Amino acid sequence: MSRKPTLHVPQTPARPGEEPDFSYVHLSDAGEVERPEINTRVRDMVHLSEDMVRVLDEQHKGLGPWNPHLDEHDLQVGLRHMLLTRLFDERMLRMQRQGKITFYMQSTGEEAVSVAAAQALLPSDMLFPHYRTQGLQIARGRNLVDLMCQCLSNSRDMCKGRQMPIMYHWARGNIFSVSGNLTVQYPHAVGWAMAAAIKGEDDVAAAWIGEGSTAEADFHHAMTFAAVYQAPVILNVTNNQWAISTFQGFAGGERRTFAARGPGYGIAALRVDGNDFLAVYAATRWAAERARRGHGPTLIEHVTYRAGAHSTSDDPSRYRPRNEAQAWPLGDPIERLKQHLIVEGMWSDERHEALIEELRDHVTECWEEACSYGTMTEGPFLDKSELFEDVFKDMPQHLLEQRDQLRALEEDQDQ
Amino acid sequence: MPHMNMIQALNSAQDIMLGRDPNVVIIGEDVGYFGGVFRTTDGLQRKYGEHRVIDAPIAEGGIIGAVIGMSVNGLRPVAEIQFADCIYPGFDQIASQLARIRYRTAGDFFTPVTIRTPCGGGIRGGQTHSQSPEGLFTHVSGLKVIMPSNPHDAKGLLISAIEDDDPVIFFEPKRIYNGPFDGDPDKPAVPWSTHPKGEVPEDYYTVPIGRAEVVEEGEDLTILCYGTMVHVAQAAAKRVEADAEIIDLRTLAPLDVDTIRRSVQKTGRCVVVHEATRFSGYGAELTATVQEECFYHLEAPIERVCGWDTPYPHAFEWDYFPGQKRLAAAIEKVLEAE
Numbered sequence: 001m002s003r004k005p006t007l008h009v010p011q012t013p014a015r016p017g018e019e020p021d022f023s024y025v026h027l028s029d030a031g032e033v034e035r036p037e038i039n040t041r042v043r044d045m046v047h048l049s050e051d052m053v054r055v056l057d058e059q060h061k062g063l064g065p066w067n068p069h070l071d072e073h074d075l076q077v078g079l080r081h082m083l084l085t086r087l088f089d090e091r092m093l094r095m096q097r098q099g100k101i102t103f104y105m106q107s108t109g110e111e112a113v114s115v116a117a118a119q120a121l122l123p124s125d126m127l128f129p130h131y132r133t134q135g136l137q138i139a140r141g142r143n144l145v146d147l148m149c150q151c152l153s154n155s156r157d158m159c160k161g162r163q164m165p166i167m168y169h170w171a172r173g174n175i176f177s178v179s180g181n182l183t184v185q186y187p188h189a190v191g192w193a194m195a196a197a198i199k200g201e202d203d204v205a206a207a208w209i210g211e212g213s214t215a216e217a218d219f220h221h222a223m224t225f226a227a228v229y230q231a232p233v234i235l236n237v238t239n240n241q242w243a244i245s246t247f248q249g250f251a252g253g254e255r256r257t258f259a260a261r262g263p264g265y266g267i268a269a270l271r272v273d274g275n276d277f278l279a280v281y282a283a284t285r286w287a288a289e290r291a292r293r294g295h296g297p298t299l300i301e302h303v304t305y306r307a308g309a310h311s312t313s314d315d316p317s318r319y320r321p322r323n324e325a326q327a328w329p330l331g332d333p334i335e336r337l338k339q340h341l342i343v344e345g346m347w348s349d350e351r352h353e354a355l356i357e358e359l360r361d362h363v364t365e366c367w368e369e370a371c372s373y374g375t376m377t378e379g380p381f382l383d384k385s386e387l388f389e390d391v392f393k394d395m396p397q398h399l400l401e402q403r404d405q406l407r408a409l410e411e412d413q414d415q
Numbered sequence: 416m417p418h419m420n421m422i423q424a425l426n427s428a429q430d431i432m433l434g435r436d437p438n439v440v441i442i443g444e445d446v447g448y449f450g451g452v453f454r455t456t457d458g459l460q461r462k463y464g465e466h467r468v469i470d471a472p473i474a475e476g477g478i479i480g481a482v483i484g485m486s487v488n489g490l491r492p493v494a495e496i497q498f499a500d501c502i503y504p505g506f507d508q509i510a511s512q513l514a515r516i517r518y519r520t521a522g523d524f525f526t527p528v529t530i531r532t533p534c535g536g537g538i539r540g541g542q543t544h545s546q547s548p549e550g551l552f553t554h555v556s557g558l559k560v561i562m563p564s565n566p567h568d569a570k571g572l573l574i575s576a577i578e579d580d581d582p583v584i585f586f587e588p589k590r591i592y593n594g595p596f597d598g599d600p601d602k603p604a605v606p607w608s609t610h611p612k613g614e615v616p617e618d619y620y621t622v623p624i625g626r627a628e629v630v631e632e633g634e635d636l637t638i639l640c641y642g643t644m645v646h647v648a649q650a651a652a653k654r655v656e657a658d659a660e661i662i663d664l665r666t667l668a669p670l671d672v673d674t675i676r677r678s679v680q681k682t683g684r685c686v687v688v689h690e691a692t693r694f695s696g697y698g699a700e701l702t703a704t705v706q707e708e709c710f711y712h713l714e715a716p717i718e719r720v721c722g723w724d725t726p727y728p729h730a731f732e733w734d735y736f737p738g739q740k741r742l743a744a745a746i747e748k749v750l751e752a753e
């Protein structure tokens with residue numbers, strides 16, 4: 001019998017109207033996976049790219065060698081920043097629905113990936129975010145008003161009206177600019193880390209992309225350069241299962257994990273429960289120490305779930321079961337850390353509710369302040385000459401002329 | 416004054432900048448131990464070490480992505496892309512990242528990167544080693560684009576490019592690396608030591624970005640050209656005994672409109688020349704600029720002499736190359752127009 005090849009099209013586990021099916025997600029037990037020394041050779045820990053680093057068990061206890069044993073204060077700070085990220089997202093989503101901002105992207109369900117990582121790194125480490133890592137900004141202490149002003153493109157917008165909402169940056173906070181083109185920041189992070197090594201500094205770079213954008217050529221470029229030059233960089237893949245409507249199988253996740261790509265390049269790789277704050281913290285800490293001590297880069301796959309829409313421009317009920325988030329086997333990162341704190345006697349439902357109320361009020365106050373710097377319909381507005389600034393350090397003749405042309409048009413309209 | 420060919424001049428510029436500024440690094444395919452396939456970085460790794468002159472994987476997109484990150488961390492990288500024909504894998508990083516970091520972050524981050532890349536034909540390189548893609552880059556806002564025509568300018572402009580706080584794409588016409596070329600492949604090669612612009616100071620100096628040079632003054636027509644075509648234009652004008660004012664643009668973006676305007680308003684006639692294909696080419700921008708700036712001074716339609724709108728053909732190189740004959744015909748046509 002001769003057999004012809006047939007085109008394999010990855011089959012999405014569940015579409016609308018079907019039962020959610022996460023049987024493809026391989027899980028390890030909490031505390032089960034070993035934690036090697038940071039100088040371990042890549043070939044001696046390949047299994048860590050297939051297993052899953054987990055600390056919190058079903059009873060919300062922290063188990064095993066990856067437990068970072070954070071103190072009460074650090075755990076509460078982590079919880080606070082994840083909650084603030086979620087409440088900020090909720091507010092901004094609502095503001096988009098009310099037409100106050102043009103666009104928004106939530107990170108709901110993925111808060112641990114950015115908040116725990118930022119907490120595990122040093123303030124001098126450079127972060128190269130993607131568009132669902134607002135938790136990095138919040139964990140590094142960014143004033144929410146700054147983020148809101150960017151979304152409003154108002155007179156205090158850090159981008160001066162040149163970027164869609166959520167494309168933040170923060171030079172003083174060592175957070176690079178979010179790009180709408182995907183994966184481009186991966187080689188930037190590697191180059192930044194190479195420069196740190198060239199200068200003999202012990203700063204580490206970290207970058208984030210989604211699992212879908214590992215298919216971009218820049219992923220391969222970054223992995224090659226990171227491996228070749230042993231750059232002190234942490235390359236994070238947030239595997240939230242979905243790239244807009246396309247399930248992770250279309251990025252090549254059907255047969256091997258995304259972390260498994262690391263050892264192929266000679267890069268250490270960890271596959272981590274991305275909804276386990278303690279696991280993300282511990283994995284990031286391990287990778288940062290490895291990088292800082294000159295043992296090279298680490299690829300970390302954070303297995304998580306995008307509980308919200310991709311952005312305010314899509315409706316997930318059109319492409320996946322409505323109850324899929326409830327069926328996600330790794331739960332919710334905020335709920336899990338909250339229960340852990342309660343189990344450890346460091347927290348209570350009452351304190352949790354009080355914190356939510358406090359943070360919600362804070363978000364409201366910030367929104368009101370942000371609007372005082374201008375909204376889409378009411379001033380103060382940005383000066384339109386900002387359109388021509390910063391294309392170059394000094395404005396060349398042709399842009400000076402174009403700026404004057406726009407001004408003349410404005411004056412005509414005023415008359 | 417010492418004579419240098421263009422390769423030696425570019426090497427000297429990089430040597431000086433590596434010596435003057437510890438933040439300057441060079442990265443590219445074969446640039447380190449070997450000193451570059453054209454020898455433009457010869458000896459520099461030996462002198463400055465493997466951390467300053469770095470051999471790279473064959474990944475133009477990776478090289479350009481990495482130098483953006485390096486520049487954000489305070490370095491002033493010079494990336495060599497071995498052939499301009501190989502730059503396209505890095506085009507996304509150039510067009511949507513490198514060119515726009517300053518703008519999209521309102522000046523909070525900037526990328527002082529220089530990308531050097533040999534371009535142009537006349538070397539039997541076929542379609543993958545002969546292209547002139549400058550028009551793809553001049554079309555991107557936020558980039559400065561340079562193409563020198565001689566060793567003296569090459570060195571001074573490269574030093575300016577490395578010192579510039581904005582990204583610069585630096586095209587090197589490889590046909591004239593070793594000597595000026597007037598477009599006649601049958602003539603024996605001429606070394607740069609026979610040309611006044613082959614005299615290159617050994618020390619630091621700059622040639623300003625954004626300034627064209629009138630290489631020959633004339634009254635009857637203006638020829639706008641750059642790179643290899645400067646030498647072809649000079650030979651063609653001589654061939655038909657035209658009193659041509661020949662302008663070497665040197666910087667393509669930002670364009671020195673003042674020098675062009677002054678010349679064409681004087682001569683009233685203009686020929687635009689480049690090796691790159693014609694349709695939507697850089698010459699279209701030059702033609703439009705002359706029309707806008709000098710319309711009432713023009714006495715003849717502007718002529719464009721360019722590569723044909725085909726891929727660069729290996730066996731038909733000299734039919735493709737806009738040589739003296741085609742240029743001379745255009746000059747005569749412009750001069751004859753009433």
